[in-house]
Amino acid sequence: MNKTFSTVLGTGGFLPQKVVTNADLAKTVDTSDEWIVARTGIRRRHVAAPGETTCDLAEQAAAAAISAAGITASDLDLIIVATTTADYVFPSTACVLQERIGAGPCPAFDVQAVCAGFIYALDTADKHIRTGAARCVLVVGAETFSRIIDWSDRATCVLFGDGAGAMVLGAGGEPGIMSTHLYADGKYKELLWVPSGVSTNYQAVTGARAYTQMQGPEVFKVAVQRLGDAAVHALGANGLSAADVDWLVPHQANLRIINATTRRLGLADDKVVLTIADHGNTSAASIPLAFDVAVRDGRIRRGHRVLVEGFGGGFAWGSALLVY
Secondary structure, X not given: OOOOEEEEEEEEEEXXXXXXXXXXXXXXXXXXXXXXXXXXXXXXXXXXXXXXXHHHHHHHHHHHHHHHHOOOHHXXXXXXXXXXXXXXXXXXXXXXXXXXXXXXXXXXXEEOOHHHHHHHHHHHHHHHHHOOOOOEEEEEEEEEHHHHOOOXXXXXXXXXXXXXXXXXXXXXXXXXXXXXXXXXXXXXXXXEXXXXXXXXXXXXXXXXXXXOEEOHHHHHHHHHHHHHHHHHHHHHHOOOOHHHOOEEEEOOOOHHHHHHHHHHHOOOHHHEOOOHHHHOEOHHHHHHHHHHHXXXXXXXXXXXXXXXXXXXXXXXXXXXXXEO
C-alpha cells in the first residue's frame, strides 16, 4: 500500500506597509538602536495600520501561496490559521479567511500556540493529509501582535511586529514533511503571557488593559534548551545529522537564541535563514514569512532539506523536518 505524504506546493508572505525602526522607538522609550541590535538582532519591524486586521494580512499571504502553488482557492479542502491575535472571539480567523478567498465550505479553524503556532498548524495539516482526510491544505501564520504590546514597555515593544506567512500543502507520494514534533509545559505560563481572557476578565477587574508580559532572561534560558532539544529530536527521528540539513528556518524571536541553537547543532551560520533584523518577532507568522523570503530569493530550492522550529508562550514549542 502506497503511503501519502505532505508536500509544500507553494509559499507566500505579507508585511504591513508601516515600518517602525529602532530609532523611532528611541523617541518614546529609553532605548537605542545599538542597545536593541546588541540584545536582539532586530533593526526594524512592520506594524499594521489602524483598521488593518490579522485576516487582512493573512489574506495577502494566502493569495501569494495559492498563486505559487498553481491552484485556486476552490481546490482547498482545509484551512488552518495559527494566530494569537484573531479578528474576533468567534468566528475563527480561518473561517473569515475562507470567505475572503472564496474557498467554499471546507473545514477551517484556528490554532493558538503563540510563536509555536505555525509548527502546531503544520503538524495538524500533515496528519490530515497522511490519513487521507485532506489533500490540499492552506496553512497560515498571521499576527497583529502590535495590538497586545505596551509601547512604553522596553522589554517587549522592541521585539514584536506584525505580518503573515502561508504554505499550501498537497498530498504526494514522496516525503515533503518528514516528521513533526510538538511539546508544551504550562508551568512556565507566567514567564510570557497576556494575563487576560474572556473568562478571567482582567480589564473589568483591574481597570487596566492587558498587554504582553515577559520575563526575558528566564524565557531565554528555557527557549535555548527546548529549541535545541526539539531540533536534535527531529534529526534523530529521521536518522540524520546537522550536516544533512540544507537550511535551518528558526522562529525569529531573538538572534542570541538562534545563535545558541545553531552552535548546539554545529550548523554553519550560512545555513540559517534570518529575517529578524527586518521583521522582528512576528510570532506565528515568523517561520512561514522567513521560509517564503528564502524561497523567493532562491536560497531554498526544490529538494532542499529544511529544519524549522518555534518556541512561544505556554510554553509551547516544536520542530519539523521537511524536503521542499
